[in-house]
Amino acid sequence: MKQFIAIGILFSLIFFSARVQAQSAAFSDTALLFEPDRDGYTMFHVPALTIxxxxxxxxxxxxxxxxxxxWDDMDLLMRRSTDGGHTWEPFRVIIPRTKGKPTSNITPVADKNGTIHLLYHVNYANAYYIQSEDEGRTWSAPVDITYVFNGFKTAYDWKVLATGPAHGIQLKSGRLLVxxxxxxxxxxIPGGDHRPSCVATIYSDDHGKTWQRGDIITDNGDIAAGGDTIINPNESIVVQLTDGSIMINMRNESLINRRLISVSPDGISGWSRPHFDMDLFEPVCMASIIRVSGRKHKKSRIIFVNPDSRNNATQIRKRQAVYKPRENVTARISYDEGKTWAAHRSLYPGGSGYSDLAVDKNGMIYCLYEIRDGDDNDWKYRIIMHRFNLEWLTNGKDYFH
Structure with missing residues:
Protein backbone atom coordinates (compact mmCIF):
# COMPACT_ATOMS: atom_id res chain seq x y z
CA MET A 1 0.00 0.00 0.00
CA LYS A 2 2.82 2.41 0.93
CA GLN A 3 4.41 1.71 -2.45
CA PHE A 4 1.22 2.67 -4.30
CA ILE A 5 0.87 5.82 -2.19
CA ALA A 6 4.50 6.77 -2.99
CA ILE A 7 3.93 6.20 -6.72
CA GLY A 8 0.75 8.28 -6.53
CA ILE A 9 2.57 11.13 -4.83
CA LEU A 10 5.36 10.93 -7.44
CA PHE A 11 2.90 11.16 -10.35
CA SER A 12 1.11 14.06 -8.61
CA LEU A 13 4.39 15.91 -8.26
CA ILE A 14 5.29 15.27 -11.90
CA PHE A 15 1.84 16.49 -13.04
CA PHE A 16 2.05 19.55 -10.77
CA SER A 17 5.56 20.36 -12.01
CA ALA A 18 4.49 20.01 -15.67
CA ARG A 19 1.48 22.23 -15.06
CA VAL A 20 3.57 24.93 -13.36
CA GLN A 21 6.09 24.77 -16.21
CA ALA A 22 3.31 25.08 -18.80
CA GLN A 23 1.84 28.07 -16.98
CA SER A 24 5.19 29.86 -16.86
CA ALA A 25 6.16 29.26 -20.49
CA ALA A 26 6.06 32.88 -21.59
CA PHE A 27 6.37 33.32 -25.35
CA SER A 28 6.96 36.35 -27.56
CA ASP A 29 8.48 36.82 -31.01
CA THR A 30 8.27 39.23 -33.94
CA ALA A 31 8.55 39.10 -37.72
CA LEU A 32 8.83 41.92 -40.25
CA LEU A 33 5.94 41.39 -42.69
CA PHE A 34 5.85 44.61 -44.72
CA GLU A 35 9.03 46.64 -45.37
CA PRO A 36 8.95 49.71 -47.73
CA ASP A 37 12.56 49.57 -48.92
CA ARG A 38 12.39 45.82 -49.49
CA ASP A 39 8.92 45.68 -51.02
CA GLY A 40 9.00 48.76 -53.26
CA TYR A 41 6.55 51.18 -51.64
CA THR A 42 6.94 54.58 -50.03
CA MET A 43 5.44 53.25 -46.82
CA PHE A 44 2.99 50.74 -45.38
CA HIS A 45 0.01 51.83 -43.33
CA VAL A 46 -3.29 50.64 -41.82
CA PRO A 47 -2.67 46.97 -40.94
CA ALA A 48 -5.59 44.56 -40.64
CA LEU A 49 -5.65 41.00 -39.38
CA THR A 50 -7.95 38.01 -39.15
CA ILE A 51 -7.80 34.23 -38.66
CA TRP A 71 -4.99 60.68 -50.68
CA ASP A 72 -2.03 59.12 -52.53
CA ASP A 73 -2.29 55.98 -54.68
CA MET A 74 -2.06 52.64 -52.89
CA ASP A 75 -2.38 48.89 -53.37
CA LEU A 76 -4.15 46.66 -50.89
CA LEU A 77 -1.82 43.80 -49.97
CA MET A 78 -2.07 40.49 -48.15
CA ARG A 79 0.24 37.84 -46.68
CA ARG A 80 -0.89 34.38 -45.53
CA SER A 81 0.37 31.95 -42.92
CA THR A 82 -0.95 28.41 -42.59
CA ASP A 83 1.36 27.35 -39.74
CA GLY A 84 0.51 29.71 -36.92
CA GLY A 85 2.74 32.56 -38.07
CA HIS A 86 5.97 30.54 -38.24
CA THR A 87 6.28 31.18 -41.99
CA TRP A 88 4.55 33.58 -44.38
CA GLU A 89 3.80 33.48 -48.09
CA PRO A 90 5.14 36.44 -50.13
CA PHE A 91 2.84 39.45 -50.20
CA ARG A 92 0.48 39.87 -53.12
CA VAL A 93 -1.79 42.64 -54.32
CA ILE A 94 -5.46 41.74 -53.83
CA ILE A 95 -6.85 45.17 -54.82
CA PRO A 96 -4.59 47.15 -57.19
CA ARG A 97 -4.42 50.92 -57.01
CA THR A 98 -6.86 53.13 -58.87
CA LYS A 99 -4.77 56.05 -60.09
CA GLY A 100 -5.77 59.29 -58.43
CA LYS A 101 -8.23 57.54 -56.10
CA PRO A 102 -6.90 56.09 -52.82
CA THR A 103 -8.02 52.53 -52.10
CA SER A 104 -7.90 52.08 -48.35
CA ASN A 105 -9.15 50.91 -44.95
CA ILE A 106 -9.14 47.13 -45.35
CA THR A 107 -11.70 45.61 -42.96
CA PRO A 108 -11.75 41.78 -42.84
CA VAL A 109 -14.33 39.66 -41.05
CA ALA A 110 -13.85 35.92 -40.56
CA ASP A 111 -17.12 33.98 -40.83
CA LYS A 112 -17.65 30.77 -38.87
CA ASN A 113 -18.85 29.19 -42.14
CA GLY A 114 -15.31 29.55 -43.56
CA THR A 115 -15.86 32.65 -45.70
CA ILE A 116 -13.52 35.61 -45.31
CA HIS A 117 -15.36 38.89 -45.90
CA LEU A 118 -13.43 42.04 -46.81
CA LEU A 119 -14.63 45.63 -47.02
CA TYR A 120 -12.72 48.70 -48.20
CA HIS A 121 -13.34 52.07 -49.81
CA VAL A 122 -12.13 53.95 -52.87
CA ASN A 123 -11.52 57.71 -52.85
CA TYR A 124 -13.47 58.00 -49.59
CA ALA A 125 -16.56 58.02 -51.80
CA ASN A 126 -17.50 54.41 -52.56
CA ALA A 127 -17.43 51.26 -50.44
CA TYR A 128 -16.79 47.77 -51.82
CA TYR A 129 -17.09 44.19 -50.66
CA ILE A 130 -15.21 41.04 -51.71
CA GLN A 131 -15.03 37.57 -50.23
CA SER A 132 -12.87 34.46 -50.28
CA GLU A 133 -14.10 30.88 -49.94
CA ASP A 134 -10.63 29.30 -50.03
CA GLU A 135 -8.68 30.76 -47.11
CA GLY A 136 -7.68 33.91 -48.99
CA ARG A 137 -6.11 32.18 -52.00
CA THR A 138 -8.61 33.82 -54.37
CA TRP A 139 -11.12 36.63 -54.03
CA SER A 140 -14.45 37.44 -55.67
CA ALA A 141 -15.01 40.44 -57.93
CA PRO A 142 -15.71 43.68 -56.01
CA VAL A 143 -19.34 44.56 -55.30
CA ASP A 144 -20.23 48.23 -54.75
CA ILE A 145 -22.05 48.55 -51.41
CA THR A 146 -22.15 52.36 -51.29
CA TYR A 147 -25.94 51.97 -51.17
CA VAL A 148 -25.76 51.12 -47.48
CA PHE A 149 -23.87 54.36 -46.75
CA ASN A 150 -26.38 56.31 -48.79
CA GLY A 151 -28.91 55.14 -46.24
CA PHE A 152 -27.29 57.54 -43.76
CA LYS A 153 -27.89 60.56 -46.01
CA THR A 154 -31.22 61.56 -44.48
CA ALA A 155 -29.64 61.73 -41.01
CA TYR A 156 -26.14 62.81 -42.01
CA ASP A 157 -25.34 64.24 -45.46
CA TRP A 158 -21.83 62.79 -45.65
CA LYS A 159 -19.31 63.58 -48.38
CA VAL A 160 -16.55 61.26 -47.05
CA LEU A 161 -17.02 57.64 -45.98
CA ALA A 162 -14.63 55.13 -44.47
CA THR A 163 -14.81 51.51 -43.38
CA GLY A 164 -13.11 50.30 -40.20
CA PRO A 165 -10.18 50.13 -40.38
CA ALA A 166 -8.99 46.80 -38.88
CA HIS A 167 -11.13 43.70 -38.42
CA GLY A 168 -14.88 43.60 -37.97
CA ILE A 169 -16.56 40.83 -35.98
CA GLN A 170 -19.17 38.12 -36.30
CA LEU A 171 -21.64 38.08 -33.43
CA LYS A 172 -22.90 34.94 -31.71
CA SER A 173 -26.08 35.36 -33.77
CA GLY A 174 -24.07 35.15 -37.01
CA ARG A 175 -24.42 38.87 -37.77
CA LEU A 176 -21.38 40.48 -39.43
CA LEU A 177 -20.62 43.87 -37.87
CA VAL A 178 -18.29 46.58 -39.19
CA ILE A 189 -10.31 73.69 -40.11
CA PRO A 190 -7.01 71.72 -39.95
CA GLY A 191 -7.43 68.35 -41.64
CA GLY A 192 -10.82 69.46 -42.90
CA ASP A 193 -10.87 66.85 -45.67
CA HIS A 194 -11.67 64.28 -42.94
CA ARG A 195 -13.36 66.48 -40.33
CA PRO A 196 -15.83 66.92 -38.68
CA SER A 197 -16.96 63.29 -38.39
CA CYS A 198 -19.38 60.82 -36.83
CA VAL A 199 -19.33 57.07 -36.07
CA ALA A 200 -21.81 54.30 -36.93
CA THR A 201 -21.90 50.61 -37.87
CA ILE A 202 -23.05 48.60 -40.86
CA TYR A 203 -24.05 44.94 -40.72
CA SER A 204 -25.05 41.86 -42.68
CA ASP A 205 -27.42 39.15 -41.48
CA ASP A 206 -27.01 37.01 -44.60
CA HIS A 207 -23.26 36.30 -44.66
CA GLY A 208 -22.35 39.33 -46.74
CA LYS A 209 -24.96 39.07 -49.49
CA THR A 210 -26.55 42.36 -48.42
CA TRP A 211 -25.55 45.09 -45.98
CA GLN A 212 -27.60 47.49 -43.88
CA ARG A 213 -26.90 50.59 -41.80
CA GLY A 214 -27.10 50.90 -38.05
CA ASP A 215 -27.73 54.06 -36.05
CA ILE A 216 -25.27 56.90 -35.82
CA ILE A 217 -23.57 56.34 -32.46
CA THR A 218 -22.07 59.78 -31.84
CA ASP A 219 -21.27 62.94 -33.77
CA ASN A 220 -18.84 65.80 -33.48
CA GLY A 221 -20.02 68.20 -30.78
CA ASP A 222 -22.03 65.68 -28.77
CA ILE A 223 -21.64 65.77 -24.99
CA ALA A 224 -20.27 62.62 -23.35
CA ALA A 225 -21.31 61.27 -19.98
CA GLY A 226 -19.44 63.47 -17.53
CA GLY A 227 -19.90 66.62 -19.59
CA ASP A 228 -16.88 66.61 -21.92
CA THR A 229 -17.39 67.57 -25.57
CA ILE A 230 -16.83 64.82 -28.14
CA ILE A 231 -14.64 66.01 -31.00
CA ASN A 232 -14.38 64.17 -34.32
CA PRO A 233 -15.03 60.53 -33.41
CA ASN A 234 -13.83 58.33 -36.26
CA GLU A 235 -11.79 55.09 -36.60
CA SER A 236 -13.43 52.58 -34.24
CA ILE A 237 -13.23 48.96 -33.10
CA VAL A 238 -15.85 46.60 -31.68
CA VAL A 239 -15.97 43.59 -29.37
CA GLN A 240 -18.87 41.43 -28.18
CA LEU A 241 -19.30 41.19 -24.42
CA THR A 242 -20.24 37.98 -22.64
CA ASP A 243 -23.85 39.12 -22.20
CA GLY A 244 -24.16 39.45 -25.98
CA SER A 245 -24.00 43.24 -26.09
CA ILE A 246 -21.47 45.12 -28.25
CA MET A 247 -18.89 47.59 -27.02
CA ILE A 248 -17.43 50.10 -29.46
CA ASN A 249 -14.12 51.80 -28.69
CA MET A 250 -13.65 55.03 -30.66
CA ARG A 251 -10.73 57.17 -31.70
CA ASN A 252 -11.48 60.84 -31.14
CA GLU A 253 -9.84 64.26 -30.90
CA SER A 254 -11.43 65.35 -27.64
CA LEU A 255 -9.29 67.45 -25.29
CA ILE A 256 -9.47 64.83 -22.53
CA ASN A 257 -7.18 62.47 -24.54
CA ARG A 258 -9.03 59.29 -23.66
CA ARG A 259 -10.74 56.57 -25.72
CA LEU A 260 -14.49 56.93 -26.18
CA ILE A 261 -16.81 54.01 -25.30
CA SER A 262 -20.44 53.11 -26.03
CA VAL A 263 -22.44 49.88 -25.68
CA SER A 264 -25.37 48.50 -27.70
CA PRO A 265 -27.52 45.40 -27.15
CA ASP A 266 -27.24 44.39 -30.83
CA GLY A 267 -24.42 46.44 -32.38
CA ILE A 268 -26.75 48.58 -34.47
CA SER A 269 -29.13 50.45 -32.14
CA GLY A 270 -29.79 51.49 -28.56
CA TRP A 271 -26.25 52.78 -28.03
CA SER A 272 -25.49 54.10 -24.57
CA ARG A 273 -24.39 57.68 -24.06
CA PRO A 274 -20.65 57.59 -24.84
CA HIS A 275 -18.17 57.96 -22.00
CA PHE A 276 -14.40 58.33 -21.85
CA ASP A 277 -12.39 55.40 -20.49
CA MET A 278 -9.89 57.07 -18.18
CA ASP A 279 -7.60 53.99 -18.26
CA LEU A 280 -7.13 54.18 -22.03
CA PHE A 281 -4.96 57.06 -23.23
CA GLU A 282 -5.80 58.50 -26.66
CA PRO A 283 -2.93 60.14 -28.57
CA VAL A 284 -5.34 60.44 -31.54
CA CYS A 285 -4.57 57.19 -33.33
CA MET A 286 -6.39 54.07 -34.47
CA ALA A 287 -6.37 51.23 -31.88
CA SER A 288 -7.35 47.54 -31.74
CA ILE A 289 -9.35 45.28 -29.43
CA ILE A 290 -10.22 41.57 -29.26
CA ARG A 291 -11.69 38.96 -26.97
CA VAL A 292 -9.25 36.25 -25.91
CA SER A 293 -11.66 34.18 -23.79
CA GLY A 294 -15.13 34.25 -22.30
CA ARG A 295 -17.60 31.96 -20.62
CA LYS A 296 -16.28 28.91 -22.47
CA HIS A 297 -12.96 29.33 -20.65
CA LYS A 298 -14.59 30.51 -17.39
CA LYS A 299 -12.64 33.76 -17.47
CA SER A 300 -13.30 36.92 -19.45
CA ARG A 301 -10.23 38.37 -21.14
CA ILE A 302 -10.24 41.30 -23.57
CA ILE A 303 -7.06 42.82 -24.97
CA PHE A 304 -6.65 46.41 -26.17
CA VAL A 305 -3.63 47.82 -28.04
CA ASN A 306 -2.67 51.38 -29.00
CA PRO A 307 0.28 53.80 -28.73
CA ASP A 308 0.30 54.77 -25.04
CA SER A 309 2.34 57.96 -24.92
CA ARG A 310 0.80 59.37 -21.73
CA ASN A 311 4.29 59.80 -20.26
CA ASN A 312 5.05 62.27 -23.07
CA ALA A 313 1.70 64.04 -22.84
CA THR A 314 3.33 67.46 -22.77
CA GLN A 315 4.56 66.93 -26.34
CA ILE A 316 2.24 67.71 -29.23
CA ARG A 317 1.82 66.78 -32.89
CA LYS A 318 0.34 68.75 -35.76
CA ARG A 319 0.76 71.93 -33.68
CA GLN A 320 -2.39 71.09 -31.75
CA ALA A 321 -2.33 70.16 -28.06
CA VAL A 322 -4.64 67.17 -28.40
CA TYR A 323 -2.30 65.32 -30.80
CA LYS A 324 0.26 63.38 -28.75
CA PRO A 325 3.26 61.38 -30.00
CA ARG A 326 2.47 58.02 -31.58
CA GLU A 327 4.88 55.80 -29.69
CA ASN A 328 5.07 53.00 -27.12
CA VAL A 329 2.47 50.67 -28.62
CA THR A 330 1.12 48.82 -25.57
CA ALA A 331 -1.15 45.84 -24.89
CA ARG A 332 -3.61 45.94 -21.97
CA ILE A 333 -5.85 43.20 -20.59
CA SER A 334 -9.27 43.45 -18.95
CA TYR A 335 -10.92 40.72 -16.87
CA ASP A 336 -14.19 42.57 -16.33
CA GLU A 337 -15.51 43.22 -19.84
CA GLY A 338 -13.52 46.40 -20.42
CA LYS A 339 -14.58 48.19 -17.24
CA THR A 340 -11.00 48.26 -15.94
CA TRP A 341 -7.61 47.25 -17.35
CA ALA A 342 -5.59 45.08 -14.99
CA ALA A 343 -2.22 44.59 -16.66
CA HIS A 344 -0.22 46.03 -19.52
CA ARG A 345 3.04 45.54 -21.37
CA SER A 346 4.82 47.60 -24.00
CA LEU A 347 5.14 45.81 -27.33
CA TYR A 348 7.44 48.41 -28.88
CA PRO A 349 8.64 51.51 -26.98
CA GLY A 350 9.60 53.57 -30.00
CA GLY A 351 7.67 55.30 -32.76
CA SER A 352 4.57 53.29 -33.62
CA GLY A 353 1.06 53.64 -34.95
CA TYR A 354 -1.94 51.60 -36.06
CA SER A 355 -2.47 47.99 -34.99
CA ASP A 356 -4.82 45.04 -35.28
CA LEU A 357 -5.31 41.89 -33.20
CA ALA A 358 -6.27 38.24 -33.67
CA VAL A 359 -6.34 35.21 -31.36
CA ASP A 360 -6.12 31.55 -32.36
CA LYS A 361 -7.91 28.61 -30.76
CA ASN A 362 -4.90 27.92 -28.50
CA GLY A 363 -4.92 31.41 -27.06
CA MET A 364 -1.90 32.70 -28.99
CA ILE A 365 -2.28 36.44 -29.54
CA TYR A 366 -1.22 38.04 -32.82
CA CYS A 367 -0.70 41.79 -33.07
CA LEU A 368 0.09 43.46 -36.40
CA TYR A 369 1.40 46.97 -35.82
CA GLU A 370 3.31 49.82 -37.43
CA ILE A 371 6.74 51.04 -36.34
CA ARG A 372 9.04 53.78 -37.60
CA ASP A 373 12.56 54.98 -36.88
CA GLY A 374 12.09 58.75 -37.00
CA ASP A 375 9.86 61.23 -35.17
CA ASP A 376 6.22 61.96 -35.90
CA ASN A 377 7.21 63.76 -39.09
CA ASP A 378 8.64 60.48 -40.41
CA TRP A 379 5.76 58.42 -41.83
CA LYS A 380 7.89 55.67 -43.34
CA TYR A 381 6.13 52.91 -41.47
CA ARG A 382 6.96 49.23 -41.71
CA ILE A 383 4.67 46.59 -40.24
CA ILE A 384 5.58 44.00 -37.61
CA MET A 385 3.79 40.78 -36.64
CA HIS A 386 4.15 40.23 -32.90
CA ARG A 387 3.08 36.87 -31.44
CA PHE A 388 2.75 36.52 -27.67
CA ASN A 389 0.79 34.58 -25.07
CA LEU A 390 -0.96 35.51 -21.84
CA GLU A 391 2.01 34.35 -19.77
CA TRP A 392 4.23 36.90 -21.52
CA LEU A 393 1.66 39.69 -21.37
CA THR A 394 0.98 39.21 -17.65
CA ASN A 395 4.52 38.27 -16.57
CA GLY A 396 3.42 34.75 -15.67
CA LYS A 397 0.34 35.74 -13.65
CA ASP A 398 -2.14 34.33 -16.16
CA TYR A 399 -2.25 31.56 -18.73
CA PHE A 400 -4.80 30.36 -21.29
CA HIS A 401 -7.12 27.69 -19.93
Missing amino acids: SAKGTILAFAEGRYGKGKD PVWLCIPNKN
Missing part, protein backbone atom coordinates in the same frame (compact mmCIF):
# COMPACT_ATOMS: atom_id res chain seq x y z
CA SER A 52 -10.06 31.93 -40.68
CA ALA A 53 -12.24 29.21 -39.17
CA LYS A 54 -9.54 26.72 -40.26
CA GLY A 55 -6.71 28.72 -38.66
CA THR A 56 -5.18 30.49 -41.68
CA ILE A 57 -3.78 33.87 -40.64
CA LEU A 58 -4.39 36.70 -43.11
CA ALA A 59 -2.39 39.92 -42.66
CA PHE A 60 -3.31 42.98 -44.73
CA ALA A 61 -1.79 46.42 -45.30
CA GLU A 62 -1.88 49.42 -47.60
CA GLY A 63 1.20 49.75 -49.80
CA ARG A 64 1.34 53.50 -50.46
CA TYR A 65 3.01 55.38 -53.31
CA GLY A 66 3.90 59.06 -53.68
CA LYS A 67 4.41 60.71 -50.30
CA GLY A 68 2.42 57.97 -48.58
CA LYS A 69 -0.41 60.29 -47.54
CA ASP A 70 -4.08 59.38 -47.21
CA PRO A 179 -17.70 50.01 -37.63
CA VAL A 180 -17.63 52.95 -40.07
CA TRP A 181 -17.18 56.68 -39.93
CA LEU A 182 -18.58 59.51 -42.03
CA CYS A 183 -17.55 63.10 -42.61
CA ILE A 184 -18.96 66.38 -43.88
CA PRO A 185 -15.67 68.13 -44.75
CA ASN A 186 -14.89 71.62 -43.50
CA LYS A 187 -11.95 73.09 -45.40
CA ASN A 188 -11.69 75.92 -42.88
